[in-house]
Structure formats: C-alpha cells, structure tokens
Amino acid sequence: MSEIACVECGAEIRLDEDVIQNEILPCPDCGVELEVMSLDPVQLALAPEVEEDWGE
Amino acid sequence: MTRVAMVITRVRAEEKMLLEVFRQRGTDPELIRDEELVINPSVIDPRWDEFDIVLQRSLSTSRGLYLLELFDAWGVPTVNSLRTASICSDKFKTSLALAKAGVPQPEVRIAFTPQSALEAVTELGYPAVLKPMIGSWGRLLAKVSDADAAEAVLEHRQTLGNYPYHVHFVQSYVEKPRGRDIRAFVVAGETICAIYRSSSHWVTNTARGASVEQCPVTAELQDLCRRASEAVGGGVLAMDVFETEGGFVLNEINHTMEFRNSIEPTGVDIAGRIVDYALALAAQLERGEGE
Ligand SMILES: Nc1ncnc2c1ncn2[C@@H]1O[C@H](COP(=O)(O)OP(=O)(O)O)[C@@H](O)[C@H]1O
Ligand SMILES: [Mg+2]
Ligand SMILES: [Zn+2]
Numbered sequence: 001m002s003e004i005a006c007v008e009c010g011a012e013i014r015l016d017e018d019v020i021q022n023e024i025l026p027c028p029d030c031g032v033e034l035e036v037m038s039l040d041p042v043q044l045a046l047a048p049e050v051e052e053d054w055g056e
Numbered sequence: 057m058t059r060v061a062m063v064i065t066r067v068r069a070e071e072k073m074l075l076e077v078f079r080q081r082g083t084d085p086e087l088i089r090d091e092e093l094v095i096n097p098s099v100i101d102p103r104w105d106e107f108d109i110v111l112q113r114s115l116s117t118s119r120g121l122y123l124l125e126l127f128d129a130w131g132v133p134t135v136n137s138l139r140t141a142s143i144c145s146d147k148f149k150t151s152l153a154l155a156k157a158g159v160p161q162p163e164v165r166i167a168f169t170p171q172s173a174l175e176a177v178t179e180l181g182y183p184a185v186l187k188p189m190i191g192s193w194g195r196l197l198a199k200v201s202d203a204d205a206a207e208a209v210l211e212h213r214q215t216l217g218n219y220p221y222h223v224h225f226v227q228s229y230v231e232k233p234r235g236r237d238i239r240a241f242v243v244a245g246e247t248i249c250a251i252y253r254s255s256s257h258w259v260t261n262t263a264r265g266a267s268v269e270q271c272p273v274t275a276e277l278q279d280l281c282r283r284a285s286e287a288v289g290g291g292v293l294a295m296d297v298f299e300t301e302g303g304f305v306l307n308e309i310n311h312t313m314e315f316r317n318s319i320e321p322t323g324v325d326i327a328g329r330i331v332d333y334a335l336a337l338a339a340q341l342e343r344g345e346g347e
Pocket of ligand 1: 162185187191192193194195197227228229230231237258259260261296307308
C-alpha cells in the first residue's frame with residue numbers, strides 16, 4: 001500500500017497493491033477522476049476529457 | 057487454460073472487476089491498450105493469434121469497431137461480436153433490426169436534411185426527441201416541444217462540422233411513469249437483472265447521475281429482451297426499456313455496458329456473468345461447436 005497526492009487538490013490517495021496502469025481513480029476529497037499514468041514510480045494525471053465517441 | 061485478452065482504453069471500475077473475476081477463474085487476461093496500437097492489417101500480430109477470446113472494452117466506439125473488424129478478419133473470437141457491436145453502435149441499425157424482429161420501439165424516423173427532418177417531427181408530433189445516430193451518455197439529446205425549437209436544433213446540428221450529425225434521428229417522446237425507465241442487463245439472451253433509473257430530468261443515464269433501484273425481471277421483460285438480443289446478434293448487452301400503457305418499448309441497446317452502479321441494488325454479480333459467458337463461448341468454439 002502506498003500513498004500519492006491528488007494532482008488537483010493535493011489530498012493523499014491510498015493506492016491498492018493491485019493498482020494497474022491506466023486505472024481511473026476518483027479522488028475521495030475533490031472528486032476529480034485521476035488516471036494512473038505509470039507504476040514505477042506511480043504517477044497520476046487528470047483523466048482525459050471524454051471524446052465524442054466515448055461511451056457504452 | 058483459456059487465453060483471454062481484454063481491449064481497454066482506461067481501466068475503469070468495470071474493467072477492474074472483470075480482470076479480478078477472470079483471475080479468480082484461473083486466467084490472467086492480457087491487456088491490449090488501444091491507445092498504444094499501430095495496426096498493420098496484412099500482418100496478424102502473433103500475440104493476438106494466441107487468444108481464445110477477446111473481450112472488447114474500449115471506451116471509444118470507433119476504436120472498438122475497427123478492432124472488432126480486425127479480430128473478425130483474423131478469426132479471433134470476440135465478445136461482443138462484430139455484428140452485434142456494429143448494429144448496437146448505431147441507433148438506426150438497431151431500430152431496423154428491432155423492426156425486422158417485430159420488437160416494439162418508440163416511433164422513429166431518419167431524414168437527411170433539416171427540412172425533411174422537420175417534416176418527420178411534424179408527422180410524429182410534439183414533443184419529439186432528436187438524437188445523434190452514434191452517441192452515448194445522453195450527449196446531444198434534444199427534446200423539442202414545438203416547431204420553433206425543432207427548427208433551431210436542426211439548424212444547429214447542420215452547422216456542426218461533423219457529417220454524422222447531419223443524419224437526423226427523430227423519435228417520438230415517451231412519457232416516463234414516475235420519471236423512470238428500465239435498464240436491463242442481458243447475457244446470451246437471458247435478462248440477468250434490471251434496474252429502474254429515475255431522474256427529475258427526462259434523460260435518465262446513470263452517467264448523468266440518475267438514481268438506481270432494482271427492477272423485477274418479469275416474464276414480459278425477459279421475453280422482450282430475449283427477442284431484442286436475438287435481433288442484434290446476442291452477446292453481452294444493456295437495454296434501455298420504456299414502460300408505456302401498451303407495454304414495454306425498447307429504446308436502445310448498448311454493447312459495451314457499464315454496470316458498476318447496478319451490482320449493489322440487484323445483488324447480481326454482473327462481472328461474473330460476463331466472464332462466465334466469455335469463457336463458455338471460448339470453450340464452445342474450441343470444441344468446434346460454432347456460436
Ligand atoms: N424518445 C424518448 N422519450 C423519452 N425519453 C427518452 C427518449 N429517448 C431518450 N430518452 C431519455 O434519454 C436517455 C438517453 O437516450 P438514449 O437513446 O439511451 O441515448 P444514449 O445512447 O445517449 O444513452 C434515455 O435513457 C431516456 O432516459
Ligand atoms: Mg442509453
Ligand atoms: Zn483531489
């Protein structure tokens with residue numbers, strides 16, 4: 001288990017052991033969606049804007 | 057061991073659950089990230105050839121369709137099938153398939169110019185709904201209550217540079233009892249569970265924050281969804297159903313469904329049912345039984 005700061009609000013976010021690259025994590029404090037960009041070291045970025053053909 | 061691949065754009069709650077269930081069933085899926093791919097149609101990627109089944113979970117409809125074309129051409133089995141995805145990704149193709157199968161749906165027209173679309177709206181009566189042929193999460197839906205509004209929306213659509221917005225999909229507006237509609241989760245023709253989606257807004261997508269409650273799977277719902285599933289080629293499907301005085305009507309079918317909000321209210325292990333379907337299909341194809 002490790003922790004990393006939300007890139008938007010700085011809140012500490014706990015990461016599960018089984019975190020995956022490209023995983024989407026909501027920040028429990030400010031609610032933005034974060035994307036796991038890399039695992040070693042763990043880097044977060046704001047999840048991308050929804051594109052026009054994204055969906056179900 | 058069944059060799060599974062999952063195509064992803066992002067790993068959302070759904071993909072995370074699916075991965076976990078595959079692992080519980082003893083297979084660790086290969087993740088194919090659509091954003092990293094460069095595809096040469098004449099050379100089959102040897103890695104892809106090894107998969108018994110590919111679960112297509114791209115967030116992007118167009119990427120999903122191209123990859124399904126590719127897997128289909130190379131004889132790699134997929135969930136969903138190319139046929140199913142190609143029908144469900146397009147509201148007109150879905151409407152046509154439902155009509156051919158005699159599955160009830162709201163009145164629909166398509167038209168290619170703002171003038172003819174306005175005629176279609178006039179014929180169907182107000183209020184009517186204008187929506188893009190290819191779209192999701194309730195984007196760019198318009199409910200129009202009179203000819204002035206319809207004209208304005210159609211004119212706006214026409215100025216959007218994207219040609220898909222110039223094919224106008226017109227539907228009669230269906231009043232929702234208690235502001236709710238039904239989302240049914242259908243795997244291999246069986247409705248495994250359903251939810252009511254309620255909102256004070258007429259658009260009830262959960263991606264737009266509608267609240268969710270369990271909906272009983274009646275024989276009538278089961279029958280409607282089984283026929284709709286057959287009409288679009290089967291697989292793993294989420295169906296939007298409206299309740300009317302004359303019975304259920306089928307609004308649309310999604311082929312890359314989201315289900316994170318529906319597990320708790322229904323108590324059904326939706327990810328588990330999807331994974332079991334994919335593994336069973338792979339086993340069946342391996343035994344050469346066809347689909
Ligand atoms: N003809 C209609 N009458 C009433 N409500 C509609 C109609 N069409 C769509 N809606 C509402 O808008 C939502 C989204 O429309 P839908 O056709 O499912 O498009 P999307 O692909 O964006 O989900 C539906 O779930 C429903 O709540
Ligand atoms: Mg819908
Ligand atoms: Zn935050």
